[in-house]
Amino acid sequence: MEDINSLLRENIRNLVPYSSARDEYKGEEAIFLDANENPYNSPFNRYPDPLQMKLKKRIASIKGVPVERIFLGNGSDEAIDLLFRAFCEPGRDNAVSIKPTYGMYKVCADINHVGYRESLLTEDFQVNTRHLLSLADQQSKLVFICTPNNPTSNILSLEDILYLVENFDGLVIVDEAYMDFSGGPSMIGNLQQYNNLVILQTFSKAWGMAGIRLGMAFADPMVIKTMNRIKYPYNVNILTQRTALDNLQDLTYRDFWVNQILEQRSYLQQQLENMPGVKKIFHSDANFLMVRFDDPRRVFQYLMDQKIIVRDRSKVPLCEGCLRITVGTPAENAALLGALKQMSK
Numbered sequence: 044m045e046d047i048n049s050l051l052r053e054n055i056r057n058l059v060p061y062s063s064a065r066d067e068y069k070g071e072e073a074i075f076l077d078a079n080e081n082p083y084n085s086p087f088n089r090y091p092d093p094l095q096m097k098l099k100k101r102i103a104s105i106k107g108v109p110v111e112r113i114f115l116g117n118g119s120d121e122a123i124d125l126l127f128r129a130f131c132e133p134g135r136d137n138a139v140s141i142k143p144t145y146g147m148y149k150v151c152a153d154i155n156h157v158g159y160r161e162s163l164l165t166e167d168f169q170v171n172t173r174h175l176l177s178l179a180d181q182q183s184k185l186v187f188i189c190t191p192n193n194p195t196s197n198i199l200s201l202e203d204i205l206y207l208v209e210n211f212d213g214l215v216i217v218d219e220a221y222m223d224f225s226g227g228p229s230m231i232g233n234l235q236q237y238n239n240l241v242i243l244q245t246f247s248k249a250w251g252m253a254g255i256r257l258g259m260a261f262a263d264p265m266v267i268k269t270m271n272r273i274k275y276p277y278n279v280n281i282l283t284q285r286t287a288l289d290n291l292q293d294l295t296y297r298d299f300w301v302n303q304i305l306e307q308r309s310y311l312q313q314q315l316e317n318m319p320g321v322k323k324i325f326h327s328d329a330n331f332l333m334v335r336f337d338d339p340r341r342v343f344q345y346l347m348d349q350k351i352i353v354r355d356r357s358k359v360p361l362c363e364g365c366l367r368i369t370v371g372t373p374a375e376n377a378a379l380l381g382a383l384k385q386m387s388k
């Protein structure tokens with residue numbers, strides 16, 4: 044794309060952002076009398092680094108992406124919302140996405156009073172790129188793609204996504220929340236080539252840190268700069284920044300967890316295949332299985348009675364009759380299988 048700036052809402056392009064005390068003086072080791080903080084109760088008395096530089100440098104080295112291409116937010120959900128607020132004029136602009144997919148894209152569109160157009164996936168859960176692009180018009184600013192897709196659990200064709208990036212006159216946001224479970228390459232490697240590509244990743248899944256709320260966006264430095272200009276000044280608190288840095292010291296945990304989950308995913312898959320009442324288990328590239336049952340409501344309720352909670356996706360287009368089951372620990376998965384066996388007796 045020639046000019047990302049021309050895609051921005053006019054008020055955002057002209058915005059003078061809030062300048063915090065910590066923006067104006069960035070050094071360490073000083074007497075801080077600039078932010079009206081309480082001088083006692085260290086370290087919680089101090090405002091966090093608004094741009095999370097220490098954490099970003101660590102992430103930059105893990106991901107092989109320069110700091111200027113990294114945004115950190117209060118979950119990936121913050122990044123999704125900021126993209127709407129930066130690029131979509133309420134009541135006028137729209138975003139285009141696939142269906143079925145992650146529910147937050149539509150909710151954020153609705154909250155921001157931005158149009159939301161959905162292109163149904165094909166029967167094998169791939170993007171109908173021609174159809175999706177035919178939904179776009181002059182007012183379409185964002186395209187949301189999720190791969191591996193939630194709830195269908197499969198990787199979408201890289202070729203198709205690149206086709207969208209090359210042929211859509213706006214930003215293409217690729218949500219890679221589950222990429223660590225897929226073995227597939229992240230599209231981070233394509234960022235240099237495409238200034239309209241935005242990649243979302245999260246610490247909520249493979250990294251096991253959903254509770255600290257930390258999401259990443261990788262994009263052209265212009266896009267990252269804009270997101271930083273409009274976010275809350277201190278959007279990632281010090282507890283989150285510290286905990287993330289601690290957990291990023293040793294990457295072997297993540298690798299161990301991912302391997303364990305993948306092993307359990309294939310075990311669950313294999314065990315469910317022989318279960319009466321199971322119609323179909325869809326191929327998964329994520330940490331969950333989409334399973335079609337003869338009587339999903341009854342299975343859902345039975346499991347609920349056993350205090351085993353799965354997600355009912357049986358009314359979702361293309362997922363009719365399906366429950367979405369997250370891969371748990373070996374003990375949790377055994378409890379699930381035990382309950383299903385008991386039920387079919």
Ligand SMILES: *Cc1c(COP(=O)(O)O)cnc(C)c1O
Pocket residue numbers: 117118119120121145189193218220244245246247248253257258
């Ligand atoms: C779980 C999930 C996320 C993670 O969102 P956070 O706000 O980072 O916890 C993002 N995208 C998809 C598709 C997800 O399923």
